[in-house]
Amino acid sequence: MCASCSTLCTEPAPMPRRDRNLWFGLCALVLVAPWLLGGGYFINTSNFVAIYAxxxxxxxxxxxxxxxxxxxxxxxxxxxxxxxxxxxxxxxxxxxxxxxxxxxxxxxxxxxxxxxxxxxxxxxxxxxxxxxxxxxxxxxxxxxxxxxxxxxxxxxxxxxxxxxxxxxxxxxxxxxxxxxxxxxxxxxxxxxxxxxxxxxxxxxxxxxxxxxxxxxxxxxxxxxxxxxxxxxxxxxxxxxxxxxxxxxxxSVMFAIDIILVLAFGGFDRLWGAMLGVLALTYLNEYAVTFADYKRVAFGVALVVIMSFFPTGLLAGLVAAGQRLWRKGA
Amino acid sequence: MLAVRDLSMSFAGLRALSGVSFEVREGEVRAVIGPNGAGKTTLFNLITGALVPQAGELSFAGASLLGRGAPAIARLGLARTFQQAQLYRSLSVIENVLLGCHAAGRSGLVACGLGLGRARAEEHAARLWAQECLARVGYAGREDRIASELPLGEQRYVEIARALATRPRLLLLDEPAAGLNDSETDALADLLLQLRQSGLSLLVIEHHMRFVMRVSDRIVVLNFGEKIADGVPAAIRQDPAVIAAYLGNDDGTART
Structure with missing residues (x-):
């Protein structure tokens, strides 16, 4: 009976091993991040990533x-x-x-x-x-x-x-x-x-x-x-x-930013949301220099992503990559 | 166990059902037959709470079904399948069947989010039960296949397994044999008789006469929303009103 669910019977854990490993990986990264990022600007932005996540x-x-x-x-x-x-x-x-x-x-x-x-x-x-x-x-x-x-x-x-x-x-x-x-x-x-x-x-x-x-x-x-x-x-x-x-x-703008995070990472992917927050928060920092056009750029990005990758940019690219891979193999 | 009394329903002046009464006894296979548009699917929608009847009484195991929502009715022990299997297309076979177990689950959002032991134990037990339900209907494919990739015949069996996972006392099947060939129809009939053997009561809408005659203990015949006959298969086969309205030709298949 358990041939098809061998992992399940030994370990009825709710979370798949891959997610758990990624999570522990992130924990390790968080632990050493202060040394990696060397404090100051990068670590400060990473704190915003944690909040917006x-x-x-x-x-x-x-x-x-x-x-x-x-x-x-x-x-x-x-x-x-x-x-x-x-x-x-x-x-x-x-x-x-x-x-x-x-x-x-x-x-x-x-x-x-x-x-x-x-x-x-x-x-x-x-x-x-x-x-x-x-x-x-x-x-x-x-x-x-x-x-x-x-x-x-x-x-x-x-x-x-x-x-x-x-x-x-x-x-x-x-x-x-x-x-x-x-x-x-x-x-x-x-x-x-x-x-x-x-x-x-x-x-x-x-x-x-x-x-x-x-x-x-x-x-x-x-x-x-x-x-x-x-x-x-x-x-x-x-x-x-x-x-x-x-x-x-x-503000409504901030509400849209959160949706943009998901549009980037994939709406039904928690790890995609994490990557989306990471990308958007750092992008936002760099976009400060052209603040007036930031809204326009993000708006256009949202429209383009939703038109071509309705499930989210990263999720869509991953799926497209898998299709190509299967065709090649 | 299920009693339908003087049930009436009309849509924009069109009478779909008028004054229909019958009952399903514990442990029997009851069939509802009738030409297209006779009101059979409306009957199912009323019983399961998807529609609210305009007149009449519905009771199940002594409790009235009127005024209860679809989830509450389902939890009383009624489960149904559809003419076209309505699986969750993006979910796998086992996930579809596990959703049949969901309403009986006790672990809440917090227990699930914290991954508490009892939530895991419950999930494990649900999975074993879901696998048993798949085994009961003889589903032999891979249980991690995505539902939308299954052939229609297999989707139907998975849908029956999902209905069984809710631990129903009465199972309503809407045209389960539609689109099946002769040997597949025979296999389905065997399955329904097996389910009855295990103590389940069944209410089946079907057009396929040979199938109906084989599996049913008693048959209700509807025509234009009215009941025109009710009885054992042998009696129905010879009922002049039924022959006139429906059976017509004598090769055992229905005119449609």
């Missing part, structure tokens, strides 16, 4: 696996960032406690928003979640007494360990990447579990899935909340890392 991983599960296109991840990122910032900078709470409460708040909002919008499908869902992002963006700008308005919110305290603020690039590197590696581990497990399978089934057709007794709307809400929480966690870490938040964190 969180909403990207979340969106990958929601869009790539479950097929629910959402443009609300910037809003949840901002919600996490501002809640963390306001609670710690203005209310004087311990940053860790502020971070925790911010996630609770984001979860409550996500349950409500998810419950409302996940009845919608396709374009309607995209537009409803886009509206939510716009509402949050406007609220951030208008509620100046709370959020600092267009000036942004500054003076956000850093997270600390045993009374010592985590301030050096290297310390931040280990903190941020530990969180991101943990979230990635969780997402990889989930993607290869019965839940990930159900998400992919829902993506293909929710009516047939309901006939199998699967509670489709519950699954959709769960993955939406989880995915939004990853985004808000990224936002909170961003706030305590940069010690400043501006309305750009909750």
């Amino acid at each position: 969180l909403p990207a991983i979340g969106l990958c599960l929601l869009v790539g696996y479950c097929g629910q296109l959402s443009i609300s991840h910037a809003a949840f990122f901002a919600l996490g960032a501002y809640a963390s910032g306001i609670l710690s900078a203005r209310q004087g709470l311990n940053p860790w406690l502020a971070l925790l409460l911010a996630q609770v708040l984001a979860a409550v909002v996500a349950v409500f928003i998810g419950w409302v919008v996940l009845r919608l499908r396709g374009h309607y869902l995209a537009i409803a979640t886009l509206s939510f992002t716009i509402i949050i963006e406007v609220l951030i700008k208008e509620l100046g007494s709370l959020t600092g308005g267009l000036q942004g919110l500054s003076g956000i305290p850093r997270l600390s360990l045993g009374g010592w603020p985590i301030a050096s690039d290297t310390a931040l590197h280990y903190l941020l990447w530990t969180v991101t590696l943990g979230v990635l581990w969780f997402a990889l497990n989930l993607a290869h579990s019965r839940m990930g399978r159900a998400y992919r089934a829902i993506k293909e057709g929710d009516a047939a899935t309901a006939l199998l007794g699967v509670d489709v709307s519950r699954h959709k809400i769960e993955v939406f909340v989880l995915s939004s929480l990853f985004a808000s966690l990224g936002g909170s870490l961003y706030a305590h890392f940069v010690t400043f938040v501006s309305p750009a964190a909750g």
